[in-house]
Structure formats: C-alpha cells, structure tokens
Amino acid sequence: MEHEEVRIRRGRRSGLTLIIAIHSRALGPAAGGIRLRRYPDWRDGLTDALRLSEAMTAKNAAAGLGFGGGKSVIALEPGTELTPARREAALLDLGELIESFDGSYFGGPDVGTGPDDMAVVHRETPRVFCLPESSGGVGSSSAPTALGVFESLLAGAAHVFGSDSLRGRTVVISGLGSVGGLLARQVADAGARVVVSDVDESKRTADHEWVTPEKALRTPADILVPAAVGGVLTPELVPELSAPLIVGPANNQLTGDAVAGELAARGIVWIPDFVASAGGVVYVLLREVEGLGHEDALDRVRAIGVTVSRVLDTASANGTTPLREAQSLVDARLISAR
Ligand code: PHE
Structure with a gap:
C-alpha cells in the first residue's frame, strides 16, 4: 500500500474522528464513498480507510473510469452515541474536510450513509455524488x-x-x-x-x-x-x-x-x-x-x-x-x- 495522502481530523462540530485516505490520483481525481461505522478504536477506521481507498483505485481503474481511489471514514468509537444532531455535525465536518482537497477527492455514499447524508455533506462542498433526485443527483447507487x-x-x-x-x-x-x-x-x-x-x-x-x-x-x-x-x-x-x-x-x-x-x-x-x-461508481460517474x-x-x-x-x-x-x-x-x- 503506497498512499498519496491521508488527512485525519477531529471534527470541530461533532468531535468525531474523520479520515480521508487518497490512494492514487494517477487516473484523475480520487472518488470513493463515505463510510460511517463503529470501530473499536479510530485507528481501526484508519486501517479501513487505507484498504478501502486502495480498493477504489483498483475498482475505478478496472472499470475504465478516469478517476483515482480514495475513501472517507467517519469513525464512531465505543461510548459515543450517534444522535441525529451529531450525525449531521459529522457530515458537515466531513464536507469541510472534502472541500480542503480542492476537487482532487469526491465523496459518495457507502456503508452507513445514503443520498440524504450526501445532501448534508453538500452544504459544505460540491464535491459529492449521489445527491437525492430532488436535489439534482441520481440518488442511491x-x-x-x-x-x-x-x-x-x-x-x-x-x-x-x-x-x-x-x-x-x-x-x-x-x-x-x-x-x-x-x-x-x-x-x-x-x-x-x-x-x-x-x-x-x-x-x-x-x-x-x-x-x-x-x-x-x-x-x-x-x-x-x-x-x-x-x-x-x-x-x-x-x-x-x-x-x-x-x-x-x-x-x-x-x-x-x-x-x-x-x-x-x-x-x-x-x-x-x-x-x-x-x-x-460506474453508473454514478457516467x-x-x-x-x-x-x-x-x-x-x-x-x-x-x-x-x-x-x-x-x-x-x-x-x-x-x-x-x-x-x-x-x-x-x-x-x-x-x-
Ligand atoms: N461506495 C461506493 C463503492 O464502494 C463508492 C461510490 C459510490 C463512490 C457512488 C461514488 C459514488 O464503490
């Protein structure tokens, strides 16, 4: 695994650990979903992000897409309750982190997130796929x-x-x-x-x-x-x-x-x-x-x-x-x- 870049941040609104791993941008900007999941420790979320972003490089390349591989993880640690307010805060925090990549990473839904969540992320960044159809996206992938x-x-x-x-x-x-x-x-x-x-x-x-x-x-x-x-x-x-x-x-x-x-x-x-x-990812990007x-x-x-x-x-x-x-x-x- 040789990743180009990893950013880890504590969300200022949510207090949750946010991770964006970029494995490769050789074929174009990185694209990969936003996973919201419970982990024993945020470091397990980091391991997941590293492996999942590498898999996205392979997925996008094998499918012939002009995109590289990246992935976001919002790591919920034991004892942290995911209230609707904290969920929204975490998605806004992540949107801000995505925006910091200046268009070299695009998010989308993954395990634990869906189109409505993408609409929340979208309040902070336009670099997100699969908005609900009512907001001009294609909805669920x-x-x-x-x-x-x-x-x-x-x-x-x-x-x-x-x-x-x-x-x-x-x-x-x-x-x-x-x-x-x-x-x-x-x-x-x-x-x-x-x-x-x-x-x-x-x-x-x-x-x-x-x-x-x-x-x-x-x-x-x-x-x-x-x-x-x-x-x-x-x-x-x-x-x-x-x-x-x-x-x-x-x-x-x-x-x-x-x-x-x-x-x-x-x-x-x-x-x-x-x-x-x-x-x-093929359907959504096309x-x-x-x-x-x-x-x-x-x-x-x-x-x-x-x-x-x-x-x-x-x-x-x-x-x-x-x-x-x-x-x-x-x-x-x-x-x-x-
Ligand atoms: N979660 C999707 C996957 O693992 C990633 C994705 C879906 C990315 C839709 C962008 C748009 O392939």
Missing part, C-alpha cells in the same frame, strides 16, 4: 451496484457451471444491506433458491430462507455472495467453504491476496470484488460527470459481466488466479496513465 454484481454472477455461473441459468441453484447471500437486499430479489426472480443472513435479526422475513451470519459462509451452496463488510474470506475459512463460485459486492473480501491462490487451489472461482462491485442517460449508463454497468468473463477465461488459460488477471488490468491502466 445501490441498484446499479446490484446490477453489476448480478451480471458478474451470471458470467461466473456460465464459466463454472457451463450455463448462466440460476434455476435450481442455491445462492447464499451474506448481508442484507441496500445492495444485498436487492440482489436477493433479483437472484430469486431468476429462479434460484436463496438463503440469506444478516447480523441484524430484524431483517429476517418470510421471503427467503435464513441462516445465522456464522453459518452463512459454510452453508452448502452453488454460489456464495459476500454482501456485508470485508475481511470475510480468511485462510482458516477456505477449507470449509462449499460453494464453487464466490462473487459479491462487499469490498476487500479477502484478508490478504494469498487467499486468492488458496481458493483457486481448492477449485473455487472467486471473482475479484473490485471488478464485480463497480456498478455503482451520469453525474459524463452526462450519460440512464439506459446508456446501465449498459456500461452490464459490461462488467464482459470484463468478468474475460478475467475468468484469461485466468483459466494462463493457469493464474482471477485476482492476478484483474490486477494486470488495473496495472495496465495505471502504467498507460504515466
């Missing part, structure tokens, strides 16, 4: 993110099973957040048996079968979809996994790059998260920066499936991992920018 993952999942199924039909397949979705919830419906509509899990029991409904989060990753399935936070695919877990195909929207699913090799050695196809999860229409932007999101097929085919042909091939795609773009 969840639907295009889910679409990009769905297309990746179909491409993966065609590669692994020889058919992209989901009829009769069991798909386990771990995490029913804004993207996971949409995916569950899409995959069920395509004829799959869907099993879901979430740390929040209240998300359990009659719509889908339910397993606890501890069991989700080990549940017998054809396809496993990590759709919560990262760091779920560990070396310890690899021998216990059952699904031959893993693809999902969670960022930084692997605890380390070596896990990609261990998955491949077990014959499990893992589709790199930074490729599969790019639908949101609409809000390039001025493309809804359908044209969705076509570019669907093209993520083509990239996935290419990555999987190349990895098979070269005897490498999909991670290695996706990384060469990223490296090629970063090198041509120099």
